[in-house]
Amino acid sequence: MKKRMCLACGEPVVGRSDKRYCDDGCRNAYNNQKNSIPNSFVRKINDVLKRNRRVLSEVLGKEKMQKVSRDKLLSRGLDFEFFTGQFMTARGQIYFFVYEYAYLPLDEERILVVRQKIAEERYK
Numbered sequence: 208m209k210k211r212m213c214l215a216c217g218e219p220v221v222g223r224s225d226k227r228y229c230d231d232g233c234r235n236a237y238n239n240q241k242n243s244i245p246n247s248f249v250r251k252i253n254d255v256l257k258r259n260r261r262v263l264s265e266v267l268g269k270e271k272m273q274k275v276s277r278d279k280l281l282s283r284g285l286d287f288e289f290f291t292g293q294f295m296t297a298r299g300q301i302y303f304f305v306y307e308y309a310y311l312p313l314d315e316e317r318i319l320v321v322r323q324k325i326a327e328e329r330y331k
Contacts, residue, residue, distance in 0.1 A: 263308035272321040
């Protein structure tokens with residue numbers, strides 16, 4: 208009979224015939240290692256999206272909408288390449304959403320920041 212070895216540490220596995228790890232610690236270590244590479248990409252994107260949301264939230268404060276300079280958003284860390292969705296108005300204006308917040312480039316320097324009221328009511 209072939210001896211089964213732990214997938215994480217290589218030690219012999221004792222117990223059920225379908226057991227693949229010597230203990231819970233090895234099982235967790237193996238799965239964390241296996242998932243860390245693909246999840247690191249997603250984690251980095253989520254970190255940028257969370258930072259973008261925080262920047263828009265801080266800039267907006269308690270206001271419903273506010274015009275701010277592009278430089279102000281950049282200096283606070285907003286990355287214009289990352290957003291969760293887009294919405295085009297009938298006039299052809301494109302709002303870029305970061306969860307419940309959105310921004311609309313007005314010109315080269317000014318950005319309109321708004322909060323979507325529908326999202327707040329739906330997920331309370």
